[in-house]
Amino acid sequence: MTNTPTNWTSRDDAAVEHMIRRGASRRELLKMLMASGVAVAAGGTLLSHATAAVAATPTTGxxxxxxGWSSSTADTLDPAKATLSTDYVRCCAYYNRLTFLDGAGTAQMELADSIESDDAQTWNIKLKSGVQFHDGKTLTADDVVYSMNRHLDPAVGSKANSLAKQMAEIIKVDDLTVKIVLAEPNxxxxTILSLHHFMIVADGTTDFSTANGTGAFKSEVFEPGVRSIGVRNDNYFKSQGPYLDSFEFFAxxxxxxxVNALLSGDIQIAAAVxxxxxxMVExxxxxxxxxxxxxxxTNLNIRLDVAPGEQMDFVEGMKSLINREAIQKSVLRGLADIGNDQPVSSANRYHNPNLAPRDFDPEKAKFHFEKAGLLGVEIPMVASDAAGSSVDMATVVQQAGAEIGMNLTVDRVPSDGYWSNYWLKSPVHFGNINPRPTPDILFSLLYSSEAPWNESQYKSEKFDKMMVEARGALDEEKRTAMYWEMQEMVANEAGTIIPAYISNVDAVTSKLGGLEANPLGGMMGYAFAEYVWLDA
Structure with a gap:
């Protein structure tokens, strides 16, 4: 049974789809439908069907x-050193991982044909055959062994070193088989192998002035801090995609x-609006x-190893001075869930729902500031547009502080160089952390004593031991309980204040198809180039 009007034909369906592809507005389409004798309700249904059909039909070319929102002269084509979204976009376009995460957060095979283990400690990885690098070299186990070992080499400076340290042995079994033995079960x-840093590079690669990967695009132009251009890899191993002839990415x-560049048609994707x-776009x-x-x-980081964060009363005061509801509603316009000062969001199945966010309590904050002897002392908060919404958040905190006599200033610095010059360095500063799919990855990167991005210099032997134990726990109930306790430790002991988990908003042209949500972040987990298409 259908509610399509009897005088409506497949030719008319095609006409509607063509108009949608040409960018006709909904009002224009309904006007055309009603002129053809279609009722408004039926017209709405027809438009929904046509829009879905257009969205499901990729076009090539x-x-x-x-x-994006940030770049740096330190931009890199080396996946091991990738730090910013601009790095991740290029890596996803030019290289591939052994696995990738689908929209549901499930690890699917990419360069690997299978990854299997009986005990979560010894893993056998079978590779796809016939995959070629951009220079024509065929993918083998040697490339995987080399890529993984790079993360363990201190000279490389891999951002995933703390994760890769779990790999006690990385062994070539045959040309298409690799065995990885972990120090402890995990x-x-x-899922870890789906992270951007674990892209596979060719055996022996040391020059990353260009990219020689197996990815959907080949690197044509790479100007660090300026722009990147990739062109379609016509020898790509996947049966579908990429659909674009080329893409250009810049900040x-x-x-x-x-946003104005999008509205004027100069770009087709404006990331992280x-x-x-x-x-402006509604x-x-x-x-x-x-x-x-x-x-x-976006979080406010207080380093615990330097003043004023050396005094825990200052940290406690700041946690009570954060008006999370105001940040959620006013700064983020409701596009966020209120946070509880730990990195495992409510979108993650290991999120601790019993850990209540700190109350906004200016009098309690004042008590701690006075106890620390800091009430009225000028303390700068370093913020930048590079850390999304941080300037607005800092202003909310500054105003709350002024009402109790706390002299917090907003030190707004340029986006260019923020991540290399201020993040992790300034005593009180903002960060912006992209989604990670597991608590272990978040804790390993951000909170373990050896974490490369330990934003508040949090150190806890108990936490470090629990992290190792939890990653190897095959009992889900035990593992969940440990992750819940670790979230409480971070919220109460670390100097990172996470007021909200932010909804990522990418603004795009209505002619863009194929863009879907992904747990690794906006722009389809930064892998949009391979999967999207443009309607004419």
Whole structure:
């Protein structure tokens, strides 16, 4: 049974789909339908069907321009050293991982044909055959062994070193088989291997002035801190994609400028749009938004190893001075879940729902500031547009402090160089953390004593031991209980304040198809180039 009008034909369906592809607005389409004698209700149904059909039908060709929010002269094509979203976008386009995460957060095979283990400690990885690098070299186990070992070499400086240290042995079994033996069992290994840093490079690669990967695109232009251009790899091993002829990626740090570039047609994707700018795109049929909540957050970091964070009363005071509800509603326009000062968001199955967020309590904050002898002392909070919404968050905190006599200043610095010059270095500063799929990855990267991105210099032997034990626990109930306790430890002991888990908003042209949410972050986990297409 269908509610399609009897005088409506498949030819008419095609006409509607063509108009959608050409960018016709919903109002224009309904007007055309009603002129053909279609009722409004039926017209809405027809449009939904046609829009779905268009969205499900990839088209090939065209060049896409996308703008992120940050870049640096330290931009790299070396997956092991990737730090910013711009690095991740390039890595996803030019290389492949052994696995990748689908929209549900499940590890699927990519370069691997299978990854199996009987005890979560010894893993056998079978590779796909016939995969070629951009220079024509065929993928073998040697490439995987070399890529994994790079993360263990101190000279490389891999950002995933703390994760890779779990790999006690990385052995070539035959040309298409690799065995990885972990120091301790870890059932999350297939998920860990889906992270951007674990892209596979060719055996012996030391020059990353260009990219020689197996990915959907070949690197044509790479200008660190400026732009990247990739062109379609016609010898790609997957049966579908990429659909674009080429793509260009660069950063427009100013949020409004990024949105205006989209509205003017200069770009087709404006990544990580500030919620305040949504009114610029609302009601505009030429653009739409892609919204996902996967655990991204902007946090206020207080280093515990230098003043004023050396005094725990200052940290406690700041945690009570954060008006989380105001940040969620006013700064983030409701596009966020209130956070409880630990990195495992409510989107993760290991999130501790019993850990209540700190109350906004200015009088309690004042008590701790006075106890620390810091009430009225000028203390700068370093913020930047590079850490999304941090300037607005800092202003909310500053205003709350002023009401109790706390002299917090907002030291707004440029986006360029923020991550290399201020993040992890300034005594009180903001960060912005992309989603990670497991608690172990978050804790290993951000909170263990050896974590490369230990933003508050949190150190706890108990925490370190629990982290190792939890990753190897095959009993789900035990593992969950340990992760819940570790979240409490971070919330109460570390100097990282996470007021909200932010919904990522990418604004895109309405002609863009194929973009879906992904647990690794916005822009489809930064892998959009391979999967999206542009309608003519």
């Amino acid at each position: 065209g060049t896409l321009k996308a703008a 059932a999350d290994l297939p 427009i740090p100013d949020n409004n400028a990024r 500030n919620p305040r700018s949504l009114r 009601g505009n049929d030429a653009v739409r938004t892609s919204i996902s909540t996967a655990g991204n957050y």
